[in-house]
Amino acid sequence: MLNLPWFAQLHLRTIQAGTWSKGRGSHQALAEVRRLEGLLSAVGHTPLTVLNTHGTLDHPPPEVYRAVQYALDVARQTHTPLRSSSPLAAGDEHLLGRSSNELDGNGIVCTPAVVALPPGHVLDLSSTVAGWTAAEAARLLQGSAVLAVGNSAVVNQAAPWILEIEHPFGGQSGLLELAAGSYGVATAVLLQPAGAPRLMDPRTRQPLVSGLVQVTALCGSILDAQMLSRLAFFGAAALQNPQAFRSPSILLAFDHSGTLLQWDRQTWWAVR
Numbered sequence: 001m002l003n004l005p006w007f008a009q010l011h012l013r014t015i016q017a018g019t020w021s022k023g024r025g026s027h028q029a030l031a032e033v034r035r036l037e038g039l040l041s042a043v044g045h046t047p048l049t050v051l052n053t054h055g056t057l058d059h060p061p062p063e064v065y066r067a068v069q070y071a072l073d074v075a076r077q078t079h080t081p082l083r084s085s086s087p088l089a090a091g092d093e094h095l096l097g098r099s100s101n102e103l104d105g106n107g108i109v110c111t112p113a114v115v116a117l118p119p120g121h122v123l124d125l126s127s128t129v130a131g132w133t134a135a136e137a138a139r140l141l142q143g144s145a146v147l148a149v150g151n152s153a154v155v156n157q158a159a160p161w162i163l164e165i166e167h168p169f170g171g172q173s174g175l176l177e178l179a180a181g182s183y184g185v186a187t188a189v190l191l192q193p194a195g196a197p198r199l200m201d202p203r204t205r206q207p208l209v210s211g212l213v214q215v216t217a218l219c220g221s222i223l224d225a226q227m228l229s230r231l232a233f234f235g236a237a238a239l240q241n242p243q244a245f246r247s248p249s250i251l252l253a254f255d256h257s258g259t260l261l262q263w264d265r266q267t268w269w270a271v272r
Helices: 026-039 047-054 062-078 093-097 129-140 222-234
Strands: 011-013 019-024 056-058 114-116 142-149 152-157 161-165 174-178 181-189 212-219 250-255 260-264 267-270
Touching: 019 026, 026 062, 026 129, 026 142, 047 056, 047 062, 062 114, 062 129, 062 222, 129 142, 129 152, 129 181, 129 222, 152 222, 161 212, 174 250, 181 222, 212 222, 222 250
Parallel strands: 011 161
Antiparallel strands: 019 142, 056 114, 142 152, 152 181, 161 174, 181 212, 212 250, 250 260, 260 267
């Protein structure tokens, strides 16, 4: 049982299951999440499956265009290729003729008029869709409210609150006391269940090897937080780039030994 400070009005965990929201506008925000997830689903007859089946999508819904454009921005900023959907969902065997290689973002055409893929590729948005969907749907929240989609959350709080940084190996969580304000929170996990997509190292085209196993970023924007949480896996040099921090941010991580770290200016420091 966590002994939370008396002033905590919200207790948010970094590793979430499913989607939830609380506060004014939460019902509308959740409905918007469901609508967007339907458009971007890789299962059934959706704009994304049409794109992956035919390689082109003419006159894409504006939301699909923006979601693909954001995925490309993340790929370019973090220097990681986009990956194809694998394994295929039931009923998608017709995609077996297409390649399962990583996608170089430079080979994708993405305009309001058309989205097109290089021959032999399919597009997987699973690594970015939660944060993008949360950012879009959170516009419907009013006042103090929270919207969490997977490991991404938008938090608007008029009172101090608590973020629990959950331990990747089942150890003691870290607790971060935060002032009132608006935050985007995103957690990226390098160690994932067998078969789940992992971050790829563009230098080797192999799963990324990093000194960190889990990174949580708090920024003024959920999109900035998602970008930063991924970039941290590429080492201190990536974070020392002045363009990495596009808004005031807090960055915490666990390394392979289970030590909780916080980024401070130029390096990581052990919290405990």
